[in-house]
Amino acid sequence: MLDAGFFAAWVEEAARSVLAGKDRLTRLDTAIGDGDHGTNLDRGLTAAVQALADHRPATPGALLVLVGGTLIRRVGGASGPLYGTAFREAGKALGEEPEVSPGALAGALEAAVDGVRSLGSAAEGDKTMVDALAPAVRALAQAVREGRDVREALDAAAAAARGGAEATVPMQARKGRASYLGPRSVGHEDPGAASAALLVEALRTVAARW
């Protein structure tokens, strides 16, 4: 079962992974945005790790709500409210349970993606983080339904997230700053989808050693 320690480890792993991938995210965002996505997300996740070091909530739900609030307060841009809402919605969906089943995790991540979709009014195919998150959540839910264990389920989710991010390359952006480029946004991986894939991959990494 996945407890608060697991989710705290996820946030730490996500922060490490975004820091390691910062230059790549910056490159992707320079191509079709304004080049600060890696920097902003790094600042927010570093603040989230610090917030958990100062005070780690006892339940996974409260922990994710705290992380979401920290991202909203520290990141700015569009990604702050969007990722912040994702974590908050996931946390709220988990309620006050001290431990989380794979099924509950899948449900929480579905709530997270719904939150992002509704706040950003983005659909799949718009070349946004939704293009990585939505297939990841579908793959996770599917694997859980098939009765696979959490590691296998998160392997499938991580692969779907990475595939979803890569699938944004030929898309023309319809949301966010990349949309101003029109057809010139084609041929570049969306930085939001790339960072979303990093977060899902971090979840898989932590599960593999849990």
Place this chain on the structure above:
Amino acid sequence: MKKLINDPGTVVPDALRGLAAAHPRLRVDLENRIVLRASGPRPGKVGLVSGGGSGHEPLHGGFVGYGMLDAACPGEVFTSPVPDQVVQASTAVDGGAGVLHVVKNYTGDVLNFRMAAELCAEEGVEVASVLVDDDVAVRDSLHTAGRRGTGATLFVEKVAGALAETGAPLAEVTRVAREVVGRSRSFGVALSACTVPAAGGPSFDLGETEAEFGVGIHGEPGRSREAVRDARGLVSVALDAICADMPVSGDVLVLLNGMGATPLIELHIAFAEVVDQLAGRGARVARSLVGNYVTSLDMQGFSVTICRLTEELTRLWDAPVETPALRWGR
């Protein structure tokens, strides 16, 4: 990257310290990153709060003062502020008549100001918002995040600020702000890209003979890259784009805006073209502003913003203003 900075990570707080030191009529809350009038809120006056990513100076902090904004919330470079900043600014400037948020239409600004407005309502501060979306370079708003807010932001802040100063209610100040948006259009051209300190290199590469048409103010590429031409030709491209979207006639207010690294002598060359070419299209430049007002760090280039004036808008534009970057009549 060569820049007059101490550290790419402290650009915004370091600049705010300087802004505070240079302008005693401002109160700069360094911890919360809010620029306020030192005189505090005036009871019964609608408060005007704007904000957005840094890197567009003097927008917005340079427009805080009598006749314009009550507070500005600077985010990181080219990154919108966070909701907490906007909530604290709104609470601080509320004189009991409500607060108008002036928001440029970018996904990040819209989301953070929307969250802030919800939190303000919970704290009992009445908030209205005006969305500025004047940039005609973004063509198909059904398939994009919609038009960007650029030069017209200055017009909105000046005109709505002047009306707020008269004690007009929030609904009136909001109405006039929206009217300015409805009557204003912009188009920008870059001759070089800008360099975001945290990114360390230029946001795009332009050859010696290329210009980027339809650029925004964040170093994002524009809608097309074409051969550079003389000032007459570049202004003509901008005016064609604006007039194709909004028929221009009668008296207009024009902002000939530098992107940050264009010499003033070149801005005046371009402005002379704007006046002549608009006359040829049947419009008269009745009021104008030439200079670096809505910048994009060290980008070379310019934008033209045109507002079709009415008697009321002209009067409010002429009203006294006293801010670090704009002052007359007082």
